[in-house]
Amino acid sequence: MNALDELITDWLNLPDVALQLDLEVSRVRRLIEDGELVSVRRGDPEVRMVPAEMLTENGIAPHLQGTITLLRDGGFDDVELLTWLFTEDETLPGRPIDQLRKGQRGEVRRRAQALAL
Incomplete structure (x- = not known):
């Protein structure tokens, strides 16, 4: 789990x-x-x-479910999916999760679809 620990520092338990x-x-x-x-x-x-960053002050990050579905359909397991969402991508800019939190799904979904092929 060390790779995720470097990418994600704030976690929430289910309660x-x-x-x-x-x-x-x-x-x-x-x-x-x-x-x-x-x-x-x-x-x-x-x-x-x-x-924790999957949540915003308004609830679940926008467009997160569709992106999760695309990646899972492409064969990503949950650790791979989280690694992709939380890894910096200079061409976005930022991390896919940051773009989703801002409501910017287009480029994130295009990249997820390309990876899923």
Whole structure:
């Protein structure tokens, strides 16, 4: 998990995600199952954690679900997906997650589709 630790410094456990989104924890689990959020197991003991930057003050980052779907359809597992979303891309500029948080999906989706081929 070291590669993700370098890319993502702020993680939320599922109860904290639920609190931030004003939902029950069971609904957060459903969001993860439905591909609206991505979680990985971290810590000791291992618990499911979500990168905090997948959330904004208004809820889940815009266009995140569609991007997750594209990458998963292209064969990305959750660690690969998170690595791609949180890796700097000078041509965007910034990281794909930053673009999605700003509501800029076009170029991010084009790149995700190209990777998925």
